[in-house]
Amino acid sequence: MSPSASSGPPRLAVVGNPGSRRTGLFQDAVRAAGLPRARTLPWLDVLKGRADFLPGETVRIESPGEDAEVDRLLRGTDDPARVEGSALWFARFTSAVRDVSRAATAAGALLLDAPGDIAVLFDKRRCHGVLDAAGVPVPASPTSGPGARPVRGWTDVRALMADHGLPRVFVKPAHGSSASGVMAVETAGPGRIRAATSVERDPAGRLYNSLRVRRLTTEREVAAIVDALAPDGLHIERWLPKASQRGRAADLRVVVVDGRATHAVVRTSRSPMTNLHLGGARGDLDEVRAAVEAAGGSWAEALAVCERAAAAFPDTLCVGVDLLPATGWRRFAVGEVNAFGDLLPGLTGLPGSGAEGLDTYAAQVAAVLNRARNHRVSPTP
Secondary structure (H helix, E strand, C coil), rough: CCCCCCCCCCCCEEEEEECCCCHHHHHHHHCCCCCCCCCEEHHHHHHHHCCCCCCCCCEECCCCCCCCHHHHHHCCCCCCCCCCCCHHHHHHHHHHHHHHHHHHHHCCCEEEECCCHHHHHHHHHHHHHHHHHCCCCCCCCCCCCCCCCCCCCHHHHHHHHHHHHCCCCEEEECCCCCCCCEEEEEEECCCEEEEEEEEEEEECEEEEEEEEEECCCCCCCCCCCCCHHHHHCEEEECCCCCCCCCEECCCCCCCCCEEEEEEEEEEEECCCCCHHHHHHCCCCCHHHHHHHHHCCCHHHHHHHHHHHHCCCCEECEEEEEEEEECCCCEEEEEEECCCCCCCCCCCCCCCCCCCCCCCCHHHHHHHHHHHHHHHHHCCCC
């Protein structure tokens, strides 16, 4: 898709929820750049078949989160805390994104996020396979790539762990986000299984997200949750031992904008899940850089790994890469790549990134302006 022929600044539009933090932060960045307010197309309108664009608009697709009615339409349940329904959410969301793409193309608007990329980014099995094929280091997985078998339940998980020599794995809903439904599963001796997860199961067997990571100590408990999640699709990957900072497991979220790693935050936790909403805490990035260099590694190469991961999705302006440092801080792997991984309020750009002093949203607006100036817009399929 070609950019507008206009020589003026781009006219921006955002598909998002008007009251969400993400849409608000994007509008703040647009205003700070001296641009007119972006036209907002609510996800509710899109889901009801009312996606309309103007010729020459540059369109950002934002997360559909933080709106109960939107979540109900996508997931098919009135309770946003429920874990089940991720496959239906994925099908409806990607269908809506394709509708946005068709409407934008027909109007002569430009998308900053490719629907094909979004569909892969929201399927952990496909995303893992794409990264692996591109030579990006990823944890070993028996559920991605050619010939991977679907996981029908705990019996399949148990068999795959044994067949592939994986005593410790992460079991993840294929279409989940924010650690929803994720389980860190390990063998704890002959015939014994234990797990850590934020999932809670009520007496009726329904699964709910919690803000507390809890321990499961019996195989029966683990199997019940895996069996309940399996119909939505599951992804399994090796649970890599992570480096630590001040006695806490550590990883990084690195934001890549227009091909360049611009922002990074360290996440630390005493549990296998480092997500900040699950009790994780921000770590010290300077300490990470020092640890990498002291171990004989390269911080620049760690960022380059993230940029290679982002390059697997060339038609999407911005992604958030979950970078997993191995014990010793010398080697890194990519755990996930997130389509909406830029919600890091107040975090400014890395030195030398070109985004110094800019938050993640301001860096994206700057990239859009730079593309417009240089007429460098990637075609969208």
